[in-house]
Amino acid sequence: MAALEIEGKIKTKLTPRSGSSARGGWTSQDFVVEYQDGNYPADACITAFGEEKVRDLERFQVGDAVKVSFNVRAREFNGRWYNDLRLWRISAPGAPAAAPAAAPAVGYSAGPAPVAPPPSFDDMPAEVDSDDLPF
Numbered sequence: 001m002a003a004l005e006i007e008g009k010i011k012t013k014l015t016p017r018s019g020s021s022a023r024g025g026w027t028s029q030d031f032v033v034e035y036q037d038g039n040y041p042a043d044a045c046i047t048a049f050g051e052e053k054v055r056d057l058e059r060f061q062v063g064d065a066v067k068v069s070f071n072v073r074a075r076e077f078n079g080r081w082y083n084d085l086r087l088w089r090i091s092a093p094g095a096p097a098a099a100p101a102a103a104p105a106v107g108y109s110a111g112p113a114p115v116a117p118p119p120s121f122d123d124m125p126a127e128v129d130s131d132d133l134p135f
Contacts, residue, residue, distance in 0.1 A: 003069040003088045006044060008035030010062050016054060029054050033068055046070055048087040056090050067093045 011032040018027040028049045034041050046068060048057040060066055069089040074081055 003071055005067060005069045006033060006035045007065070007067045007093050008033045008044075009065050010034075010060055011043060012062060013057070027051050027054055029057055031057060033066065044085060046085045046087050048090075053087050053090075057087070060090065065093050067091050067095070 011034040014030040014032075016027060016029040018025065020026070026049070028047055030045055030047050033044050033046060035044065036042075048054045067090070068087065070085045070087050073084040073086055075084065076082075
């Protein structure tokens, strides 16, 4: 599944949390982004999970405009389901994506792919009177 994105402003940042589990130590911080949903503002609480994501969030302050990419996760606890919006990337709106450019394959140019002409009537196969269908 591709990451979802919203643009808005940071409404609030909650206190960072940390702890340890069977897999080792962890840290996370929730923050609320206010974004425009049609004619009305809406809020989304997003979790920055892991030291790297929490550090990325520290670059932004309450009131800053942000573009947030996140994944949706769900988990079950005692027969109830809970959704979690996990931060994948946070940046200023209009900032270029930090994805590295892929190198072109050997033997191919980096230019646009050639476009095939649309089919014409002459490209259609000729009609054949024999019917080889079994029914």
